[in-house]
Amino acid sequence: xxxxxxxxxxxxxxxxxxxxxxxxxxxxxxxxxxxxxxxxxxxxxxxxxxxxxxxxxxxxxxxxxxxxxxxxxxxxxxxxxxxxxxxxxxxxxxxxxxx
Numbered sequence: 265x266x267x268x269x270x271x272x273x274x275x276x277x278x279x280x281x282x283x284x285x286x287x288x289x290x291x292x293x294x295x296x297x298x299x300x301x302x303x304x305x306x307x308x309x310x311x312x313x314x315x316x317x318x319x320x321x322x323x324x325x326x327x328x329x330x331x332x333x334x335x336x337x338x339x340x341x342x343x344x345x346x347x348x349x350x351x352x353x354x355x356x357x358x359x360x361x362x363x
Contacts, residue, residue, distance in 0.1 A: 276345060293331055
């Protein structure tokens, strides 16, 4: 029983830490995407609509490609929470008799 509690807690904490790391990494992805966007437009005095629109249309694909996934850590947290919620019940009477 303690092993299930320990396993559920570890899964929950690991998923949470992974999501926190992903949130920190997301800031760097946004910065990289902005610099990539700035490099894709050549410096000039005026821009045509098609140049700006083309650069903006590539930006979401780049951000999505570089963005960390939240699916795996969310599954870790879910499985940890389910493990903690459905651990075997111990009756009070049996606890009092063992003590």
